[in-house]
Amino acid sequence: MAKAVQQRTLKTRTKLLDAATAVIAEGGYEALRVEDVVKRAGVAKGTFFAHFKDKDALMDHLIGKEIDRHLDQIAALPAPRTSAEMTDALMPLAAFMSCERYVFDVILRHSGAAAQREIGPIAMTFGRHEQVVTDWLAQRPFRTDISAQLQAEGVQAFAIQAISLMFCSLHNSLSIRERLQVYLAAWLTPQS
Amino acid sequence: MAKAVQQRTLKTRTKLLDAATAVIAEGGYEALRVEDVVKRAGVAKGTFFAHFKDKDALMDHLIGKEIDRHLDQIAALPAPRTSAEMTDALMPLAAFMSCERYVFDVILRHSGAAAQREIGPIAMTFGRHEQVVTDWLAQRPFRTDISAQLQAEGVQAFAIQAISLMFCSLHNSLSIRERLQVYLAAWLTPQS
DNA sequence: ACCAAAAAGTGACCGCGGTCAATTAAAATT
DNA sequence: AATTTTAATTGACCGCGGTCACTTTTTGGT
Numbered sequence: 001m002a003k004a005v006q007q008r009t010l011k012t013r014t015k016l017l018d019a020a021t022a023v024i025a026e027g028g029y030e031a032l033r034v035e036d037v038v039k040r041a042g043v044a045k046g047t048f049f050a051h052f053k054d055k056d057a058l059m060d061h062l063i064g065k066e067i068d069r070h071l072d073q074i075a076a077l078p079a080p081r082t083s084a085e086m087t088d089a090l091m092p093l094a095a096f097m098s099c100e101r102y103v104f105d106v107i108l109r110h111s112g113a114a115a116q117r118e119i120g121p122i123a124m125t126f127g128r129h130e131q132v133v134t135d136w137l138a139q140r141p142f143r144t145d146i147s148a149q150l151q152a153e154g155v156q157a158f159a160i161q162a163i164s165l166m167f168c169s170l171h172n173s174l175s176i177r178e179r180l181q182v183y184l185a186a187w188l189t190p191q192s
Numbered sequence: 193m194a195k196a197v198q199q200r201t202l203k204t205r206t207k208l209l210d211a212a213t214a215v216i217a218e219g220g221y222e223a224l225r226v227e228d229v230v231k232r233a234g235v236a237k238g239t240f241f242a243h244f245k246d247k248d249a250l251m252d253h254l255i256g257k258e259i260d261r262h263l264d265q266i267a268a269l270p271a272p273r274t275s276a277e278m279t280d281a282l283m284p285l286a287a288f289m290s291c292e293r294y295v296f297d298v299i300l301r302h303s304g305a306a307a308q309r310e311i312g313p314i315a316m317t318f319g320r321h322e323q324v325v326t327d328w329l330a331q332r333p334f335r336t337d338i339s340a341q342l343q344a345e346g347v348q349a350f351a352i353q354a355i356s357l358m359f360c361s362l363h364n365s366l367s368i369r370e371r372l373q374v375y376l377a378a379w380l381t382p383q384s
Numbered sequence: 385a386c387c388a389a390a391a392a393g394t395g396a397c398c399g400c401g402g403t404c405a406a407t408t409a410a411a412a413t414t
Numbered sequence: 415a416a417t418t419t420t421a422a423t424t425g426a427c428c429g430c431g432g433t434c435a436c437t438t439t440t441t442g443g444t
Contacts, residue, residue, distance in 0.1 A: 006410065008422070034401065044424045049402060101306070108300050112360025114293070119361065127362060145383035150374065153353065157375075161349035168304025169311065170319060183349075184343065190382035191337035198440065200392065224429065236394040241432065 013051050015041040020058060029059065030102035057120070059106045064121025067107075070096055072130055079136040083184040086136070087177060090159060093129075094176050098163045108160070130156060135177035142188035151188060202377045205243050207233040212250060215272025221251065222294035249312070251298045259299075262288055265319055271328040275376040278328070279369060282351060285321075286368050300352070323347060334380035343380060350375035 019040035023032050034055055038048050052058045070093040080086040097104055110122035130152045137148035162180040165171040174182075211232035211325050215224050226247055244250045272278040289296055298327040302314035322344045329340035355370040357363040366374075 006421070012422080033399090035399090040278070045401090046403080046425070047423055050422070055401065069404080086303045105297075105301055108356075109297055112356055112362070114359060114361060116361045123360070130370065143382060144382045150378060152352070153357075154375070154378070157349045157353035158346070160352065161345065164300075164304055165345075167306060168315070169306060169308045170304070170315070183346070186338045186342060186346070187379070190335060192335045192382065200440080204392080225429090227429090237431090238395070239393055239432080242392070247431065257413070 009051075012041075012043060012047060015043065016048060016051055016058075017062075019063060024062070028102075029063070029100050029106070031164065032059075032071045032140075033060075036127055056109070059122040060110050060122050063103060063106055064110075064125055066096060067093065067122065068124040068128075071125060071132065075132050078140040081140055083142065083188045084181055086133075086155070086188070087184055090180065091156075091177055094159055094163055094180065098166055098176060102164060104167065126156070137188075141191060154187050155184065158187060199323065201243075203255055204233075204235060204239060208240060208243055208250075209254075210278045212254060216254070220294075221255070221292050221298070224251075226250075248298065248301070252302050254299055254313050255295060256317055258288060258300075259285065259314065259317040260320075263317060263324065264273040267324050271331040275333055275334065275372055278325075278347070278380070279373045281378055282372065283349075283369055286351055286372065290368060292356055293359055296355060296359065318348070331382075335382060346379050347376065350379060 016037060016101055019037045022033065022035050022040060032055075034048055035045065037058075039047050048058075048138040052061070073090055074093060077089050079091050097107055107122055111126050113119040113123045130149070131153050134148045136153050141148070142151065159180060162176045162183060165174075165179060168178050208229060211229045212224065214232060215228050217325055224247075226240055227237065229235050229250075233240075240250075244253070266285060269281050272281050283338050289299055299314055302312055305315045306313040322341070325344040325347050326340045329343050333340070334343065351372060354368045354375060357366075358368050359372060
């Protein structure tokens with residue numbers, strides 16, 4: 001069996017990823033065209049699709065990597081003691097997720113994988129995110145009537161909602177931070 | 193000024209919508225091709241795009257209409273007295289929203305409109321949904337430490353989350369109903 | 385009834401994601 | 415070293431959403 005992958009493959013993949021990163025640096029995620037990427041990488045179009053199932057898979061990879069970077073930062077933080085602290089801790093990630101409408105759409109599309117086999121980078125980060133928040137909540141329980149895991153799922157749901165409403169003209173009076181703060185307070189420290 | 197729209201226009205529009213409905217009835221939303229629709233309607237391709245900004249606008253219209261139908265049913269219901277009753281009341285809508293992965297994606301993409309002018313049918317239904325739930329909550333408060341409006345926003349966030357996780361292999365042990373039931377109980381009737 | 389202006393409709397064309405039979409390069413076998 | 419086998423790459427091609435200069439139809443004014 002040994003090495004089934006050739007170095008050539010890795011080199012091509014690196015060229016493609018570097019080219020994609022450069023294209024995105026110039027025009028953002030939405031403006032990325034596969035044809036631009038392959039031209040820049042100096043390979044044929046078909047080669048791209050031998051490395052990535054489709055354009056979405058490339059986005060999944062790149063955006064997933066970026067989310068992971070933010071999660072590294074978040075995981076290194078001490079467990080927040082209040083819902084306000086938790087809001088602050090989650091904000092950098094939320095800011096990235098909302099940097100482009102297209103990026104947010106890609107994230108939502110990939111947040112859950114239909115089949116066990118197809119769990120991609122972004123879906124992985126959602127699992128990781130849930131774990132990080134669950135660990136926080138296990139350390140410093142905000143409310144005790146429901147499990148930390150359930151609370152973490154709620155935190156995720158509210159983060160999505162806060163970002164969604166930021167893109168909505170009917171509800172854009174509050175910033176993501178302000179809205180998330182209100183949600184988390186109501187969810188993690190109910191007063192009745 | 194008088195009538196700027198000709199009957200011809202309405203007739204063509206009807207033909208397009210009927211054709212689209214027929215195509216969807218045969219192969220579902222995801223399989224809809226604009227070319228099939230115009231062929232069936234007996235008009236040219238360009239005509240389609242004179243009536244709908246793009247394919248997404250057609251989907252927005254058709255799916256929005258379907259959601260509205262469900263909201264009519266829901267609005268006619270008496271205000272639920274428990275979170276379990278609310279879950280039951282919302283389930284038919286949730287079932288439609290999750291009938292196809294593609295449909296759910298379209299709904300998420302259109303749930304908020306970027307500009308005030310561009311509020312489409314689906315975005316309207318989200319406003320209406322929020323209003324219906326807010327009215328319920330105002331009648332029979334579940335918790336009183338936060339506003340009915342805020343509670344309604346949370347209900348929406350959890351409904352989305354419950355559907356999302358149904359499409360996710362990592363979390364598909366529970367049905368939408370079971371998961372939504374747990375969420376709403378924790379959100380509307382916290383015990384601490 | 386006639387004509388000019390406005391509205392509606394047409395279809396060849398383009399952009400771009402994605403495919404696949406053919407080609408080339410690398411590894412395995414003799 | 416020559417040959418077979420397997421992996422990687424290529425680019426012409428396709429499908430389908432979307433555009434636009436042009437034609438046809440309707441309308442409103444005279």
